[in-house]
Amino acid sequence: MSNPLDPRPAIHAEATKPARSTRDWQQMDAAHHIHPFSDMAALNKIGSRVITHAEGVYLHDSDNNKIIDGMAGLWCVNVGYGRKELAEVAYKQMLELPYYNTFFKTTHPPVIELSQTLAEVTPAGFEHFFYCNSGSEGNDTVMRITHKFWEGQGKPGKKWFISRKNGYHGSTIAGATLGGMGYMHEQMPSQVSHVAHINQPYWYAEGGDLTPEAFGLARAQELEAKILELGADNVAAFIGEPFQGAGGVIFPASTYWPEIERICRKYDILLVADEVIGGFGRTGEWFAHQYFGFQPDLMTMAKGLSSGYVPIGAVAVGKRVAEGLLAAGDFNHGLTYSGHPVAAAVAVANIKLLRDGIIERVKTDTGPYFQNSLRQALASSPLIGEVQGAGLVAGIQMTMDKASRKRSDDPWGLGNHCRDHCFRNNLIMRATADRMLLSPPLVISRSEIDELVEKAAHCIGLTAKDLGMA
Numbered sequence: 001m002s003n004p005l006d007p008r009p010a011i012h013a014e015a016t017k018p019a020r021s022t023r024d025w026q027q028m029d030a031a032h033h034i035h036p037f038s039d040m041a042a043l044n045k046i047g048s049r050v051i052t053h054a055e056g057v058y059l060h061d062s063d064n065n066k067i068i069d070g071m072a073g074l075w076c077v078n079v080g081y082g083r084k085e086l087a088e089v090a091y092k093q094m095l096e097l098p099y100y101n102t103f104f105k106t107t108h109p110p111v112i113e114l115s116q117t118l119a120e121v122t123p124a125g126f127e128h129f130f131y132c133n134s135g136s137e138g139n140d141t142v143m144r145i146t147h148k149f150w151e152g153q154g155k156p157g158k159k160w161f162i163s164r165k166n167g168y169h170g171s172t173i174a175g176a177t178l179g180g181m182g183y184m185h186e187q188m189p190s191q192v193s194h195v196a197h198i199n200q201p202y203w204y205a206e207g208g209d210l211t212p213e214a215f216g217l218a219r220a221q222e223l224e225a226k227i228l229e230l231g232a233d234n235v236a237a238f239i240g241e242p243f244q245g246a247g248g249v250i251f252p253a254s255t256y257w258p259e260i261e262r263i264c265r266k267y268d269i270l271l272v273a274d275e276v277i278g279g280f281g282r283t284g285e286w287f288a289h290q291y292f293g294f295q296p297d298l299m300t301m302a303k304g305l306s307s308g309y310v311p312i313g314a315v316a317v318g319k320r321v322a323e324g325l326l327a328a329g330d331f332n333h334g335l336t337y338s339g340h341p342v343a344a345a346v347a348v349a350n351i352k353l354l355r356d357g358i359i360e361r362v363k364t365d366t367g368p369y370f371q372n373s374l375r376q377a378l379a380s381s382p383l384i385g386e387v388q389g390a391g392l393v394a395g396i397q398m399t400m401d402k403a404s405r406k407r408s409d410d411p412w413g414l415g416n417h418c419r420d421h422c423f424r425n426n427l428i429m430r431a432t433a434d435r436m437l438l439s440p441p442l443v444i445s446r447s448e449i450d451e452l453v454e455k456a457a458h459c460i461g462l463t464a465k466d467l468g469m470a
């Protein structure tokens with residue numbers, strides 16, 4: 001007997017799903033839904049693709065297409081789609097304690113367990129964690145923690161953040177100010193103060209005649225110049241993604257991060273790693289800064305923390321900052337959903353899956369296999385100048401001339417053109433200007449990697465053909 005006051009039995013009722021056509025969905029979407037980072041007038045003319053369900057590394061749309069997801073959603077579905085373990089944990093947690101806050105001298109088991117778990121999987125020195133709902137909020141939180149820390153150290157003048165052009169740190173006002181995306185800044189007359197940008201370590205596009213190593217060093221040394229310009233007593237922190245994700249999966253030369261770290265230590269500037277994309281196994285290490293071999297004071301985390309099953313972000317606070325922060329009195333920052341019990345419980349279950357061999361396999365097996373396969377498949381393409389990446393993330397640089405590294409006159413047009421081929425071929429591959437990006441779920445198998453690489457090479461081949469290159 002169903003109880004009209006108890007909605008639970010309806011949760012599984014397939015019959016409650018309306019049967020709608022793609023056109024119905026698109027019309028309703030166009031009528032009421034504003035999409036992120038979209039030109040809605042243009043999008044509504046063609047209609048959005050409607051993703052209805054997914055499993056493993058495959059998405060399905062409302063026209064019955066099966067699409068291989070070379071981007072793990074937005075770089076987040078690390079454990080792949082359709083994990084019953086995570087759904088069951090969320091269901092159970094919602095029945096037990098769907099919500100409670102952690103503001104007023106209270107806490108709850110899921111957030112405690114998650115904090116303990118994160119202390120185990122993060123590198124030595126990270127023992128404290130603050131929670132939020134997204135990467136953007138994580139970077140806002142980094143700023144708040146940093147300011148509070150320096151104030152507690154008796155150095156309230158240390159206010160400036162230094163970040164990079166073409167870095168991405170989110171889309172809240174603070175996150176987007178920290179980020180170095182000109183097209184976002186143009187639409188933001190209000191930005192937070194005390195943020196300065198230095199140039200990025202993007203050798204292919206900006207390295208000129210320097211070797212990648214010399215260029216990496218030169219770009220890192222821009223940090224020192226900026227610190228001296230602002231005055232070391234005024235600079236709070238440097239923040240960077242270990243590899244730039246949204247900026248094009250740009251891997252800096254091996255000289256870059258050691259020099260950044262040296263400069264931060266020399267002038268007593270906090271070093272913040274934005275691990276929102278790189279964290280939780282993407283490079284085959286738990287965190288991307290471990291791949292590059294440096295030690296941040298703070299880390300921003302989101303995405304792979306819950307594999308995108310529920311929204312959650314966090315800031316990992318290293319020993320020195322945690323000691324200062326914890327001794328500095330009231331910290332006036334928090335969000336209704338900081339440490340949300342359902343999100344925390346799902347994150348714990350997600351990390352368990354990652355620990356049970358997923359990340360290890362990326363490091364020792366599927367990561368190297370993917371990197372080799374992709375490089376081999378594209379080696380003879382006249383359009384591809386370089387492939388960068390590690391583990392299960394790659395940036396594929398298109399070029400008009402391999403020898404001179406000449407770029408297209410319309411890099412965004414070129415990337416979008418290639419992406420359109422991917423779209424038609426049921427492959428999700430992202431474009432940042434003239435770089436094509438791949439970042440599949442970490443559970444992808446060797447045979448699925450074969451399919452992904454084959455499709456990517458095919459779409460790049462079609463693009464080359466359209467340019468008259470092949």
Ligand code: PMP
Binds near residue numbers: 074170241245246274
């Ligand atoms: N930092 C980095 C490095 C990111 O890639 C992103 C999102 N792609 C963010 C922060 C912002 O995360 P969110 O979209 O969850 O706010």
